[in-house]
Amino acid sequence: MTATTTTTTVPSPSASSGPSSGPRRRLRLPFSGWHLLLAPLSAVFAIPLIWLVLSSVMSNAEINRFPPALWPSGIDLGGYRYVIGNALFPRWFANSLIVSAVAVVSNLLLGSLGGYAFARMRFAGSRVLLALMLATMAIPFQLTMIPTFLVMKRLGLIDTLGALIVPSLVTPFAVFLLRQFFLSLPRELEEAAWIDGCSRLRVLFLIVLPLSRPALSTVAVLTFLTTWNDLTWPLIAINHDTQYTLQLGLTTFQGLHHTQWSAVMAGNVITVLPVLLAFLFAQKSFIQSITSSALKG
Missing domain, CATH: 1.10.3720.10 (MetI-like)
Structure with a gap:
């Protein structure tokens, strides 16, 4: 009586995987991911300083205007001249x-x-x-x-x-x-x-x-x-x-x-x-x- 042996070939992962199933490349940012959160927060904290600088080159009429102007119509250095001219x-x-x-x-x-x-x-x-x-x-x-x-x-x-x-x-x-x-x-x-x-x-x-x-x-x-x-x-x-x-x-x-x-x-x-x-x-x-x-x- 002769025994028949059946051999099953298991394909290797490399042979069965297609070109799209290779190791995935992780997207690397040139900066830390925390910067995506910290950058907007820093911009919010910088708003008072930016508003201070913009207001310093406005005229008194623009500063007192309602609604207030968000951007100066022109650079007016009258405030700096008034301060520096003070003895x-x-x-x-x-x-x-x-x-x-x-x-x-x-x-x-x-x-x-x-x-x-x-x-x-x-x-x-x-x-x-x-x-x-x-x-x-x-x-x-x-x-x-x-x-x-x-x-x-x-x-x-x-x-x-x-x-x-x-x-x-x-x-x-x-x-x-x-x-x-x-x-x-x-x-x-x-x-x-x-x-x-x-x-x-x-x-x-x-x-x-x-x-x-x-x-x-x-x-x-x-x-x-x-x-x-x-x-x-x-x-x-x-x-x-x-x-x-x-x-x-x-x-x-x-x-x-x-x-x-x-x-x-x-x-x-x-x-x-x-x-x-x-x-x-x-x-x-x-x-x-x-x-x-x-x-x-």
Whole structure:
């Protein structure tokens, strides 16, 4: 009896598949897919800035027209001529620049000293002092402006730039942010310097601070932004127009019965430009510092 063996041939996937059943190619975008969402959102946030620039080249009649004009009929630089032609405008700009520059430098210096002390030195009451310092960040300025005014009056600084500089010499935010960044740095670098005979201050200025440029850039940008745009405290502490800051001086263009809106818009454009340049210059360091400071507590 003879057994019959039947052999069945199974076609391979490569042989049975047609030309359209090959591996599919995924569509690769030249940018991240998140940009499809972030680009429209960024355009929405840019609308106020675009409207500010367009309004600065409109005439007062166009700005006050109803319904408002969305696009200027022509470029009118009357607002810029009014602002730059004001005899006190350069003085206001210089006052804002002086106050902001001193506040930035002092926050970098004093904030670095305080942040390094809280990050690396253990002394009696250090944790309590840190907690109290952080608690002051939750106190609104409206509760402290009267005591601050009385202190500045006792010091004889009212109606001077010193009244704007002294309260901004160091902020709890600068100390806390630099402390968080210092905690993320390895201690081995500092210990090696101590073995070589370096003091605490030399370690801070020669080793720690050069490695902390992202955090320093962030403190500098945020301090400059806060001081440059401050209006409430200068409005309380300054009375004479020669001591006005730029923000306080721009309020003089707004009267009770008549407002030079084109001048207000042009002045705000000039005021915003230094802030935009400072942020664009330190943007990468700003983002790097925020991500690094969140690693350790």
